[in-house]
Amino acid sequence: MCEFTCKCANIIQSWNPAVLGLLDSLPYDEEVVVWGRRWIVKTSTLGERHGYGVYACEDIIVEDSASCRREGPTLFPYGGPIYKRKHWNMILTQHPEWKTFALEMDTFAGSNRRHSDGRVIDGDPIRSGNIAGFMNSMVGTQPKRRANCEWVFVEGPPPAPYGQTYHEDHCLVIATRTIRSGDELFTHYEWN
C-alpha cells in the first residue's frame, strides 16, 4: 500500500464523530439532538431532486443587539476527518463526488493563523455524521431563501465537552438571525 493510501486510511479510521458531539449515523425524518438542540433531516424545501435539508425543531433566537454576526448562537460543528490538501486532491482523483461535502477550513474568513497545508474537512454526513453537511445553500433559490446561518473558523478547541484534546482549531455553524422551529437552515456557498 502506498504512503498516501495508508495515511488516508488512518485518518478515516481514527475519525470518531462522538469526539465532536456528532452522531454515528443520521436518521432521516426523525428528530435528533446535536449539541443540545433538536433537529430533523428531511427532504429539503428546495424539492426532492435537491435532496435533504436540516430543519430546526425549536426556536433559536438571535438578539438584534448582537454586535457581531459571528457572536450568534452556535448550532453545531462542521465536523469530519481532516486532510492535508495534497492528500485530499489525491482522494478526489479516485472519488470526485466526495467534493460535495468538503470544507476548506483554512481559506475562509475568521482564520488569522492559516495552516500551511490548506486543510480540508470531509463533511459527508454519511461518512462523518456531520449534520452540517445536509445544509443547503440559498444561492440561486426560487423563491429566494435568506441565509440564517454561516460557518466560521475558530482557533482553539471546541467548547467543553466536545473535542477538547483532538482539535487545535475547528469550524462551527452559527445562527445569523432568528430561526424558528420548522425553519430549514440555509447558508451561503457555491454548490454547482
Ligand SMILES: C[S@@+](CC[C@H](N)C(=O)[O-])C[C@H]1O[C@@H](n2cnc3c(N)ncnc32)[C@H](O)[C@@H]1O
Ligand atoms: C452540501 S450538500 C447539501 C445537502 C444535500 N441537499 C443532500 O441531500 O445531500 C450540497 C448539494 O445540495 C444541493 N443544493 C444545495 N444548495 C442548493 C440550492 N440552492 N439549489 C439547488 N440545490 C442545492 C446540490 O445538489 C449540492 O450539490
